[in-house]
Amino acid sequence: MTPEQFGGDLSGLRRKSTICFVAAVVALIVTIILVRINFIPAIITGAAAAGMFFAGSRFGKQAKEMTIPLRREVLESRMELDSYEPDSHFPRDLVKSTKLFSGWSSIHGSDLVTGRYRGVPLRFCDLKLTHEESDGDNSTRTVTDFSGTFLEIRCDRSISGAVRIKEKRKGLFEGKVVETENEAFNKQFTVTADNPQEAFYVLTPQFMETIVKADAYANAKTQMLFKDNLIYVGLYNSKDLFEGKGKKTMEDYRLSCEQDLAYVTNFLDMLFVNSALFHL
Amino acid sequence: MTALYIILGIVAVAAICVISISNGLIRKHNKIDEARSGIEVALTKRYDMLTKLLDVAKAYAKHEKDIFSQVISLRSGMSLQEMEQADSSMNRVSQGLMAMAEAYPELHSDTNFRELQIGIRDAEDQLQAARRLYNSNVTSYNTALQVFPSNLIANMRGLTKEELYQAEEAKKQDVKMQF
DSSP: OOHHHHHHHHHHHHHHHHHHHHHHHHHHHHHHHHHHHOHHHHHHHHHHHHHHHHHHHHHHHHHHHHHHHHHHHHHHHHSEEEEEETTOOOOHHHHHHHTOSOSOOEEEEEEEEEEEETTEEEEEEEEEEEEEEEOSSSOEEEEEEEEEEEEEEEEEEEEEEEEEEEESOSSOOSSEEEOOSOHHHHHHEEEEESSHHHHHHHSOHHHHHHHHHHHHHHTSEEEEEEEEEEEEEEEEOOOOTTOOTTOOSHHHHHHHHHHHHHHHHHHHHHHTTOTTTOOO | OHHHHHHHHHHHHHHHHHHHHHHHHHHHHHHHHHHHHHHHHHHHHHHHHHHHHHHHHHHHOTTOHHHHTOOOOOOTTOOHHHHHHHHHHHHHHHHHHHHHHHHOHHHHHOHHHHHHHHHHHHHHHHHHHHHHHHHHHHHHHHHHHHSTTHHHHHHHTTOOOOOOOOOOHHHHTOOOOOO
16 A cells, blocks of 8 residues: 555545544434434434444544554564554553552553563553543533553562552542652652652652653653552553544654654653663 | 630640640651661661672682671661661672672672672662661651741650761762663
């Protein structure tokens, strides 16, 4: 497939998908109106809505599948890729066990990448955590508790107990709150740890500066858990990795994927500065 | 009668404040003791690793008497100064061993020696963490002794400032940069 064909086909499929979804919504509204007037036309428009919805999903899926080889190519160019699962995400139990996010009940996600970057084993994906909240008048609304990039990084040293770092917002983690000697860091983050000495072990003076820089770079609410020999990072940035929205040519799409991956790898490069955790 | 209630209320609030500040100071002091024992544990771990490393090194460099004759004394319940002295002695031995490893390639390539070197580095990182935690707790406690109103309670109870753990200048710069 030539780059021109790729661009044409991708934008064509995306356009068809959008049109189908809009038509499905219109047909659904018409169905709701017709149900009160005449039942048979309502059934026809209802079926049309379902058909449009199904077709929209199919076109969307086809557009996504078309970009998978390109995504894989970009990933392989920057890291040792073990697997790329476009429709998978971290298991619910794993995310729950980190206790980095509270209140959520539904989990959605995509683009689970497993591999090694600079020799360090890691996994990352898009993640969205939500819960339903009642408005008090029998209606509910969906509240987003987290939406962004979630990473699991294996480090060279095992941490006993858990050390959690959360950008200051309401609510606290489990464990004792630890005040470090870095005032600016204390203002920006809440640190909790089962054993305060482990928090000081992980948070060397230089690493605290790095986290502040990495957080500014990520432009996200950052949450981290250090436990055993794993580090979990939640970057609440509302990003959808490798989506390439609005990209019309193959080159534009590739560039967009490369930028998304660079966002992750640049963040990792900053974390790897901690020589106590990573012997690179 | 109302005045009596007000006075009683004020006394009760004052008593609660005194008790809570006093308990807060005790808690802060307990944290210092806890952190001090963390330093002891880290020192012991470093001592054990160094002893093992010295044993491995002896097999390769028997005539390097200077380094093997250095005495490091460790015991439980050491004062802060004693811990600082032990720490300094260990720094000297550690530096000597690393220099020796450069001079004896066989020693440098010994698997046991290399593993112990990694262990020592980890023990040193743990010691630095314990030291920073201790100093952070001491600073917080000393500040509480100086600021109003906890300084009043501290004076009443005869509490005095705690000493910070002084690291050697060379060890203060143990932050490693890697790019």
